[in-house]
Amino acid sequence: MSKSQTALFQDIYPAGAGKAPGIGTALEGISSDLTQGALTATGNPLNAAIQGNGYFVVQTNGTQQYTRDGAFQLNSSGQLVTASGSNVLGYTQTASGALGSTLGPITINTGSMGANPTSNLGLTLNLNSGDPVIPAGTAFSASDSASYDQSTSVVSYDSLGNANRIGLYFAQNPAATAGAVPSWTVYAQPQLANGTNAGTPQTLTTLNFTSAGALSSGSPATLNVNWGNGAADSSIAFNLTGTTLAAQSFSVAGITNNGYAPGSYSGSTLAANGAVQSTYTNGQTVSSGSLALANFINQEGLTPITGNLFSASATSGQPVVGTPGTGLAGTLSGGNLEASNASTSSLLVSLIQYQQAYQANTSVIQTEQQDSQRLVQI
Secondary structure, eight states: OOOOEEEEEEEEOOTTOTTOOOOEEEEEEEEEOOOOOOEEEOSOTTBEEEESSOEEEEEETTEEEEEOOOBOEEOTTSBEEOTTOOEEEEEEEOTTSOEEEEEEEOBOOOSEEOOBOOOEEEEEEEEETTSOBOOTTOOOOTTOGGGOSEEEEEEEEOTTOOEEEEEEEEEEOOOSSTTOOOOEEEEEEEEOTTSOBOSOOEEEEEEEEOTTSBEEEOOSEEEEEOOOSSSOOEEEEEEOTTOEEESSOOEEEEEEEOOBOOEEEEEEEEOTTOEEEEEETTSOEEEEEEEOEEEOSOGGGSEEETTTEEEOOTTTOOOEEEOTTSTTSOEEEETEEEOOOOOHHHHHHHHHHHHHHHHHHHHHHHHHHHHHHHHHHO
16 A cells, blocks of 8 residues: 655755856655555455554564554464564453553454353243233143243353253232232243253242333342253343233243353454454454554654554654544554555656656757767867
């Protein structure tokens, strides 16, 4: 993503020559056109183009440098690096989920992700007020459909990552008094992933409702399970907030589960705000942190270095570093690279013009030399 440049020239005069004519020209400097180049899609999710004035912050042999070349990749240690091997710097994510305040290499876990046993389950249900009342004293049995009205099941991961299930059975109780809203008893039957029951059924909770059908008590509730398969025992908190009682069919409106099975690394992407998001085969997404962008008061004052790199100078000013989307550095476009802003057609036209000017000047010099030779011969 080279930038278009223009050579600037200056006149040369003899020192202390007063009104003597100039004796030529010399290069005064090179002016760079730092306008945004077009974005080119690469299909590589680790590529990123900056849409703005910022520069990626990288580290080479302990020295902090800057680049707009977003052709990144992972090294053998899972660190995000440039094509030449420089570490891409950013802010790593802490255990609390917040970004740290110190710049450092971004490291992605390219290995496996361990299982997380389920400890919180959320269910939002609608119970049908028109379901039959189960007579008092009826013994519950999952195999006896007359002992309950409705049933469903949820996945519960154990510490080994097995996708076990918990069968939930709902029975409408007789009203405590005439005209009162009946309560509902919820039974739970844990089952291993192979369908075998883990222990005996348990009474999970009793749900009570207002006359408007809103849940008034019975949530949260805790279920303790000994899976008996080598995994650690589970203590699962059920949150049934939002469950309603109404004259409509039984339904499960939503389920949340904080557990998951083990998984393997499947890839990473770079978001517009610089977040480095990694996905795993178990459906989990983990943030490894955020890339950093640096902005300078005078970009043309940066000192170019081999490898599409720049270093700060007294002319450029010190970098103002932050995350994409904050300050004036710009945002990122993942899966894209910034193309050169040099126009090939314009440069070819300029080259032809320079060539024509050169030919005209050489003709003048050649004629002057011929005239000088004639004078010498006379």
